[in-house]
Every structure is written in C-alpha cells, then in structure tokens.
Amino acid sequence: MQGSAVSKEDEATLREIIRSIDKELDYSLSDGSDAETPNLTLRLARHGWEGTMRLGLNDLRTAKTDLAGRHKIRQKIKRLREHMWDNNFIKDVLGTKAASMLKESGQGEDSFKRTFMRRSPRR
Secondary structure, eight states: OOSSSSOHHHHHHHHHHHHHHOTTOEEEEEEOOOSSSOEEEEEEEETTEEEEEEEEHHHHHHTTTOHHHHHHHHHHHHHHHHHHHHHHHHHHHHOHHHHHHHHHHTTTGGGGOOOTTOOOOOO
C-alpha cells in the first residue's frame, strides 16, 4: 500500500472483503483524493489481468460496522473482478473480430426461439 490515508484497520477490512471474493486476487491501494472527498484507487490483479476502481474512504470506514455498506463495496469489487475476467478471456481466446461477432449475435437470439411442442396442421 502506498500513502498514509488508510489506517491498518481500514486496510484489514478491505483485505477481508477482497479475500472473501477471491483468495488469489492481488491488490494495491494508492491515494486518489480530490479536493472535495477523500478517495482511494484500488488496483486489482490476477494472472496478468488488471483492473482499477475508485473507492471512498468514508465508505470503507463505515463498512467496518455497517453490513449493507460492506456488501456494497464487496459487490463493486466482485463486479470489477468479473469484468476483468470476461473482457480479456473472450479476446484472448477468440480474437477481437470473433469476440465482436459473438457479442452481436447474442443480441437477436430471442426472435429465433422455436417451440418444439407445436403440432403440425393435418392435411
């Protein structure tokens, strides 16, 4: 961790949240404060895939006691982890052109569903 804005207790809370999602997920914190609100920049990495997000310092401090706030932070981190995995996995395996074709083909899938229990008309 870089910067002294986060106490050891806050960092331990964040570590617990991250470890509850994925034990192999590496993280680092840096100061991303604005003039208005104190923020942290959280960088997640796993097997060469990286993602960053901004996290409010006040949200992290309230997550120690408030379970709803803790769950909110956990969902943000989990969403970022899944986003890192999904985007890079499809592009690595298929290539960018095939990944875009696959993404486009999934949009019109609802109109092509067949019903197999329909009887054919008798002649």
